[in-house]
Each structure stands twice: as structure tokens, then as C-alpha cells.
Amino acid sequence: MRDRKMALKDKNTTGLNRRSFMKGAGLAALAGGAVASAPSSSLAQESSINIPKLAGGKYDFDTPYNRVGSDCARWDSPALRYPDGTFKFGMGVASMDFECAPCITEALQERVKHHSWGYLSTTEGLRKGILRWNGERHGVDLDPESVVISDGVYPGMIAAMRAFVPRGSKVLLSTPAYSGFYTMARAANVEIVDSQMEYKNGRYEINWDDLESKMTPDVRAMIVCNPQNPTGNVWREEELLRVGRLCLDHNIVVLSDEIHSDVIRSGHKFTPFASLPDEAVVNNSLTFNAISKTFNLAGMKNAYYYSKSPITLGRVNQYHRAELSTLGVVANEAAYNEGGDWFDQANAYMDENHTFIENYVKQHMPSVGYTRNEGTYMTFLNFGKTMSSIGAEEQYMSHDKPSPEHFFQDWLVEHSGVYLNPGADYGSGGAGNMRMNIASSRLVIKEVLDAMAGAVNKV
Numbered sequence: 001m002r003d004r005k006m007a008l009k010d011k012n013t014t015g016l017n018r019r020s021f022m023k024g025a026g027l028a029a030l031a032g033g034a035v036a037s038a039p040s041s042s043l044a045q046e047s048s049i050n051i052p053k054l055a056g057g058k059y060d061f062d063t064p065y066n067r068v069g070s071d072c073a074r075w076d077s078p079a080l081r082y083p084d085g086t087f088k089f090g091m092g093v094a095s096m097d098f099e100c101a102p103c104i105t106e107a108l109q110e111r112v113k114h115h116s117w118g119y120l121s122t123t124e125g126l127r128k129g130i131l132r133w134n135g136e137r138h139g140v141d142l143d144p145e146s147v148v149i150s151d152g153v154y155p156g157m158i159a160a161m162r163a164f165v166p167r168g169s170k171v172l173l174s175t176p177a178y179s180g181f182y183t184m185a186r187a188a189n190v191e192i193v194d195s196q197m198e199y200k201n202g203r204y205e206i207n208w209d210d211l212e213s214k215m216t217p218d219v220r221a222m223i224v225c226n227p228q229n230p231t232g233n234v235w236r237e238e239e240l241l242r243v244g245r246l247c248l249d250h251n252i253v254v255l256s257d258e259i260h261s262d263v264i265r266s267g268h269k270f271t272p273f274a275s276l277p278d279e280a281v282v283n284n285s286l287t288f289n290a291i292s293k294t295f296n297l298a299g300m301k302n303a304y305y306y307s308k309s310p311i312t313l314g315r316v317n318q319y320h321r322a323e324l325s326t327l328g329v330v331a332n333e334a335a336y337n338e339g340g341d342w343f344d345q346a347n348a349y350m351d352e353n354h355t356f357i358e359n360y361v362k363q364h365m366p367s368v369g370y371t372r373n374e375g376t377y378m379t380f381l382n383f384g385k386t387m388s389s390i391g392a393e394e395q396y397m398s399h400d401k402p403s404p405e406h407f408f409q410d411w412l413v414e415h416s417g418v419y420l421n422p423g424a425d426y427g428s429g430g431a432g433n434m435r436m437n438i439a440s441s442r443l444v445i446k447e448v449l450d451a452m453a454g455a456v457n458k459v
């Protein structure tokens with residue numbers, strides 16, 4: 001504990017002090033919130049864990065939970081990138097700002113009372129949680145033997161690429177899509193082929209002719225991202241069936257990434273690929289999932305994959321090895337078993353955030369293009385007009401930036417303090433867009449939108 005205290009103290013002297021940082025961020029205006037009431041030390045959240053209290057059965061998602069100074073990728077990484085202090089709001093990386101479900105903290109506290117950290121003997125409790133969650137939440141009845149526990153979606157996906165996509169062969173992807181798929185492909189030494197979606201009537205739609213034309217014999221796997229990050233699409237059963245049948249016809253294995261499957265907006269329904277009413281299509285697929293988005297447990301390194309086909313599963317397993325941590329297992333098990341109510345409330349809150357942002361952007365930032373999300377806690381905003389006005393296309397190269405969107409990312413930080421992810425990172429179709437994470441207190445979201453509107457409406 002002393003070492004940790006010292007480390008955080010050092011950080012305070014190097015500019016990551018929570019209080020001064022958040023004051024700079026304008027969040028000090030949120031009097032009565034976590035920021036205003038936080039003790040001066042960065043250790044506040046670490047030394048006295050505040051499990052949010054239920055008031056009338058409700059969790060508090062409004063009071064901003066301050067993550068600055070906790071080595072968190074969402075807030076602390078951009079702060080290092082912009083040491084001049086211009087950065088204020090981390091709205092890029094896909095993690096939630098909410099304090100986690102109390103059952104997770106309680107389970108961890110209980111476990112740390114036992115002071116020994118040797119190898120784990122079993123993950124059976126975790127497996128039971130995964131099976132129950134899939135049955136109750138997604139109507140998927142999984143054979144326990146078919147579920148392989150992993151330390152992330154990445155390792156499972158990379159193993160699957162190694163198993164099905166020999167070097168020199170390719171993986172197909174509907175884009176814009178999660179930038180990490182390109183990273184996974186690099187790790188597996190394979191190439192990604194983009195099939196750019198069409199933007200029709202406010203929704204990203206698969207361009208079927210283009211998709212099929214890209215299903216050449218050297219394409220051996222297709223990643224289906226459902227819900228789609230960053231566009232927010234929740235794929236309909238008929239769309240998934242069509243993709244699945246095309247893949248089957250072209251001898252392509254489906255890798256269905258369903259990590260965002262719990263974060264579904266009201267009025268939409270998530271369809272697991274493994275629940276499709278076509279056995280051959282289902283047997284030609286693997287599903288990758290986790291509750292790391294659902295409960296903000298990305299740092300706890302836990303995920304799983306499954307296939308209804310033991311042969312398909314066996315091929316991937318040859319290339320896969322998970323390294324789980326005891327605390328990760330404890331945290332995930334608690335979330336599966338006891339976290340449902342917390343998540344349902346968090347999901348409803350995020351749904352309202354989406355509506356709030358849609359109304360705000362349409363009313364106060366008319367030059368910004370808005371796409372209505374069906375799922376995920378991302379929103380993909382089109383800043384194409386602002387980018388044109390500031391000459392992003394003409395200037396990005398001379399500023400040593402890989403794309404106009406990266407140039408705009410810096411511009412937006414400089415003019416509003418808001419850090420978003422550049423659309424160019426999401427493959428073809430990302431141009432003009434920036435991805436914003438909406439899993440924050442609405443008070444923070446409002447400040448972020450006000451700051452962006454102030455910048456964008458001036459040009």
C-alpha cells in the first residue's frame with residue numbers, strides 16, 4: 001500500500017493530480033459531485049471504497065466518478081499525449097465511467113481478506129455464470145463443454161484467425177468496424193479485406209454486392225461485429241442469416257464478436273449468431289463474448305468463446321491458451337451472479353444518454369451528422385463539414401498525421417478539450433467520423449457537448 005501511495009503521490013507532482021486536473025476540466029462546477037467532495041489525495045477512491053448507495057432501489061449514475069490518476073486508458077492516456085493541459089474530456093476508449101456494480105467490489109474485498117495468491121484450481125463457478133447469463137439474457141442454451149474461457153476477446157480471435165486463415169489468406173470485415181480487428185489480424189499475420197457499408201436512411205447497411213464480390217477463395221474467415229462497434233448497428237436475424245449463408249457458400253468461417261451484446265437500446269433486439277434458425281450456418285461459426293463491456297471489467301481480463309461445432313472449436317483450441325487472474329475470476333463471477341440489476345439500470349441510463357445526445361446534436365450542432373444507435377455505448381458522429389471548414393484534408397500530412405480525422409482529433413482537443421477516436425481507425429467508411437463514448441454521467445456528457453458545440457459552431 002505504501003508503494004502505491006508513493007507512486008500516486010509522484011503522479012500528483014507530475015500533473016495528474018485529480019483535483020487540479022478536474023478543475024481544469026471544468027468539472028469542478030459539478031458541486032456536490034464526486035469531484036467536489038473528493039479528498040485531496042489521489043488515493044481517495046483506493047483507500048476508502050465508496051460502494052454507491054441504493055436510494056429507492058436506484059443506483060447513482062449521475063454523480064461523476066473520478067477516474068483520473070488511476071492509470072485508466074480513457075482519461076489518463078490522452079492526458080499524457082497532450083501534456084500542455086489542453087485535454088479535458090476522455091471520450092475515446094471504450095470503458096465506462098460509472099463506479100462498478102457494488103457486488104463486484106464486495107466480492108473482491110472478501111477475497112483480498114485471504115492473503116495468498118497462488119494458482120487457481122478451477123473456473124467452474126465462472127463457467128456456470130456464463131451459461132446462466134447466456135440462457136437468461138440471450139436465450140442461448142450452451143453445452144458447458146462448448147465454452148472456452150479466455151483472458152480477452154483478442155486471444156480467442158487471434159487463435160481463430162491462426163486456425164482458419166493460413167498466411168497469405170484473408171479475413172473479411174464489414175466496415176467501419178472496431179479498430180482492434182486490424183490489430184488482431186496483424187498479430188495473426190493475416191490481412192483484412194474491408195467491405196464498406198452503405199449509409200442509407202440514417203443506418204449503416206451491408207452492401208451485399210460488394211460483400212459477395214469480396215468473398216474470393218483466399219478469404220477464409222469473416223468477422224461479424226454484433227452489435228457493430230462503432231456504428232451502433234444491432235444486426236437483424238435476416239441480415240445475419242444472409243451473411244451466414246453467403247459465408248457457408250464461399251467456405252468462409254464466421255467469427256461473431258458479440259462483446260457489446262448486452263448494451264442494447266430499448267426497441268431493439270439482439271440476435272446471437274448461434275441462435276440462428278439454420279444449423280449449418282450456426283455450425284460454421286464461433287462466437288466471442290465477455291461481460292467486460294457490460295460491467296466495465298476490461299482490466300480484469302476475462303472473456304470466452306464457443307461453437308456449436310466441436311470440430312470448429314477444437315481447431316481454435318490448438319492455438320489458444322488463457323492466463324486468468326484470481327481477482328478477474330472473482331470479479332466476473334460476482335457480476336454474472338449478482339450484477340444483473342445494476343446493469344439493467346446502467347443500460348437504461350445509457351439509453352437516455354443516447355437520446356439526450358441525439359436531441360442535443362440535432363438542436364445545437366446542426367453541422368454534425370448524427371446516426372441513431374441501436375446498441376453499444378458508442379456514437380459515431382460525422383464532423384465532415386467542420387473538417388472541411390478547417391482544411392483537415394489539406395493539412396493533415398504537413399502535420400504528420402495519418403488522416404484528416406487524426407488532424408481533427410487534435411483540433412478538437414485544442415478547441416474544446418474533448419478527445420474522440422478518429423473514424424479513420426475503423427477502416428473504410430470511417431472518413432469524416434469520430435467515435436464518442438457515451439458511458440458517463442449525463443452531467444459530464446452535457447459539458448462535453450457544450451464544449452464541442454462551442455468549438456464546432458464557431459467555424
Ligand SMILES: Cc1ncc(COP(=O)(O)O)c(C=O)c1O
Binds near residue numbers: 152298
Ligand atoms: C468489438 C470489440 N471486440 C473486442 C474488444 C476487446 O476485447 P478484449 O478486451 O476482451 O480483448 C473490444 C473493445 O473495445 C470491442 O469493441
